[in-house]
């Protein structure tokens with residue numbers, strides 16, 4: 001019997017590798033890219049550890065080379081959803097009863113496999129399937145995925161350690177039970193690490209999941225699933241159900257055992273899930289926990305004391321890395337007229353210096369957007385700006401889907417602080433700037449705070465520290481992750497816990513205790529050593 005008391009201190013973040021040309025890492029990655037580019041993977045459903053081929057299939061292509069098929073995946077129907085619910089329920093007892101340190105050791109092994117044996121595999125599948133360059137894949141699919149796992153183990157140990165006070169004649173304890181039922185996890189296309197964490201955060205706390213991956217991220221997500229199994233996550237603990245979100249969601253939500261939803265994606269989808277749960281509330285065994293990180297309309301606010309070059313560098317990388325498809329990507333910027341010419345010159349020079357194209361060519365800083373509907377949507381915003389008397393395209397504005405879904409980084413300047421692209425999430429490489437008169441900074445701050453329904457990330461730039469402090473205070477509710485003199489993207493697990501409020505989600509801060517605590521239902525246990533036999537209170541007694 002293992003009766004050790006484990007100590008899981010906070011880990012170091014996984015080191016980002018450089019993949020220099022000619023290095024062993026680079027050669028391994030290039031070989032894996034070649035292999036995956038030449039292979040068409042058949043992706044089954046995985047329910048209770050069994051691979052299921054329904055014959056109802058879909059195709060996964062490379063966004064930057066749309067005629068190249070990467071995978072054929074099988075889609076779940078009602079029957080498979082019901083099988084997955086049964087599998088998740090039957091795996092629950094053993095998994096939730098297991099000593100949590102064993103679950104922790106399995107999570108740490110997943111991290112180890114991702115960062116060693118499967119580093120190239122998980123990077124290459126994310127690069128090819130989700131059109132990320134080497135750096136964007138490495139910081140997501142390897143480093144952030146491993147960080148979530150390792151930090152969650154340390155945070156879980158803090159939660160389990162947190163116990164109530166015991167006193168004379170009694171012993172009190174808190175038992176952090178897994179939720180009673182299963183967790184439905186619905187993941188977005190843009191981060192492989194998020195897909196992993198949406199499942200493994202609840203799994204770390206003893207839950208089992210039914211996972212609906214985003215169709216456009218299925219390849220990397222399928223490899224994750226294989227890694228989970230190799231690391232020792234038992235069959236049925238995570239059940240992988242590709243297919244139509246609407247269909248899978250509908251049948252999952254009919255189950256009385258739905259104990260929670262762990263979601264990242266758009267507002268429209270999360271709102272529909274929430275509404276559905278509300279309508280069916282009386283039929284569930286418990287109140288399902290709803291945790292969702294949704295959209296953003298992330299801003300950079302520039303104070304007149306800012307440095308133009310610093311602002312331009314942050315705005316370019318914050319808005320255009322991974323083609324603006326990070327929920328945290330800067331998509332609106334407020335610039336004082338005194339700095340506009342300098343910032344415009346610097347950011348335009350940056351834009352001229354970066355190339356766009358296939359992920360296999362490492363000279364390309366910008367790759368493709370995820371799919372045709374996203375491409376068309378982004379193009380419609382650019383066209384709207386081109387045709388508006390209130391807007392001017394400063395650079396970019398071109399797009400082409402003949403080979404892949406390429407949209408040039410685009411900077412729009414508008415005279416209307418409520419211009420469509422200042423308000424709505426576009427999820428593409430489009431940044432809109434509103435130039436304010438320096439003396440009208442208060443009005444500009446009001447626009448920044450109130451223009452969009454979201455509150456995910458935001459940044460302020462300025463060297464006047466007192467003014468910056470005032471802005472930070474003034475914009476207190478405008479962002480869940482706020483940056484001072486830094487771009488609003490690139491949150492690191494354990495360092496900048498991530499999540500937004502208002503329309504951006506439930507702000508349960510992925511990769512931290514706030515999130516993990518949502519996946520347990522504590523039971524308080526009081527034990528009395530010598531139970532009383534005389535139940536009368538003192539004042540009732542004669543002496």
Ligand code: NAD
Pocket residue numbers: 186187188189190191194212213214215244245246247248249250264265266267269270272273293294295296326327328425427456499500504505
């Ligand atoms: P999406 O909402 O289109 O899809 C997310 C997932 O929901 C996919 O797996 C999809 O198949 C599924 N889905 C769709 N309809 C469904 C339904 N009715 N029932 C169940 N599942 C359903 O989002 P996306 O395009 O994959 O991702 C982009 C969005 O995600 C953006 O809005 C972005 O801001 C947001 N995002 C937010 C964060 C954050 O931390 N706040 C992080 C990443 C992405």
